[in-house]
Amino acid sequence: MSKMKQKFAEKAAQTLEELQKIRKDYGDTVIGQVTIEQVMSGMKGISGLLTLTSKLDPQKGISFRGYSIPELQKLLPKIPGGTEPLPEGLFYLMLLDELPTEADVRELTAEWTMRSYVPHHVYRVIDSLPSTARPMTQFSTGILAWATESKFQKAYRQGISKKEYWDYTYEDVMSFIAGLPRLAAYIYRKNYKNDVHISPDHNLDWAANFAHMMGYDSVEERKLFRLYMLIHADHEGGNVSAHTTHLVGSALSNIFYSYAAGMLGLAGPLHGYANQEVINWMDDMLTEIGTREPTNKQIEDFVHKTLAEGKVVPGYGHAVLRITDPRFTAQQEFARKYAKETDLLKVANQMYEVIPPILGSVGKIKNPWPNVDAYSGALLKNFGIVEESFYTVMFGVSRALGVLASLIWDRALGLPLERPSSQLLTWFKDKAMPK
């Protein structure tokens, strides 16, 4: 057993003991009240999930095992002379609740390099889809086809003890994350680079290798991929992709089914597809105005028009956050250091000045500030990654780190089948207006 897996086994045993004690001694403790409005507004603010890897504070943003993004940028290991933390370190932290050393991260990179294999038939399944299949359709189809390799599923059918579930899940997750950039890069090169593929470079870290296989090899591009893979990795347990992965996993579906389901949620416009929508929205605006250099007033007018048409302004608003998303800020800072100011980044910065006051004045919008998706597309375009229909796949590769670390924990803690109750409208009416 690897050192990391051994460490996880020890931590998991301790945490399971704590969890069992809380359930046994305090299982009846009331932890909140639920209002009709909360149910009707998508269960917002109801604490109904246990997630260890990260926590979202409405006023501060995301923290991974207690560390904010700026803290992680200081504390997580980097390549020698590097400036951006390695996402491997974040996975280690989320899984083990402990900051890794440089040696820990090197070992994890080496393990993922060794495991980085995608079964041949996964590529063939993608090849058999029509050229009209969207990148997220190809991505989730490839992930499902990969389920043939699930060690957990095979072991389950052979009849293993519940205590062993986490072990096979761990094996599946490690091999899957190791190979995932290969699958994504295959889709990228197939769709946008004449089906000409690039082999992995086994001397590179996980994120830089992803960049390399997509065809991006400059120092700045590697930094960009490390940043992108870091900031999209996790956003506590209630977001659609994390919650879906966890829910499907609670039926003991293998990690491929669970994560593919999560990715289908990520593909929705109110979630990860928003990074494409922002670019489409900007393109529509610039085309309509007829310039790549709009004034603030012209942007304002287009925002008002979008709202008047009953549409959302993509990249702005959030179900939990009530501030500018620190992931937005991290990208803006990265752009200040490394990007050439292209027209699109300039417009994204202008939008940040113009949009929040307008959304804030609407009244019903709870958060007028930008989220992660408001900047990522303009930043990627700045570095030549111009194919916006691929952006949600990149988000998905990063999200695997968080939701699959969580799935290993779900299995180690023996979290049960998730099955909340639903009620008829008459039940709500009776609660609201008792006779």
Ligand code: NMX
């Ligand atoms: N533009 C216009 N209207 C908005 C926006 C926005 N950016 N954000 C919220 N609203 C509306 C929302 O549609 C709702 O309207 P109605 O009552 O008519 O249904 C009302 O304001 C209240 O919504 P909130 O409670 O503020 O937000 P909610 O938690 O329901 O939704 C989002 C959160 C993120 C879905 C929403 O802010 C949104 O649609 N934003 C644009 C899409 C986007 O950027 N999504 C990406 C989120 C991050 N991610 O990567 O997943």
Ligand code: MLT
């Ligand atoms: C995410 O990264 O999952 C999004 O910001 C959505 C969310 O947290 O609800």
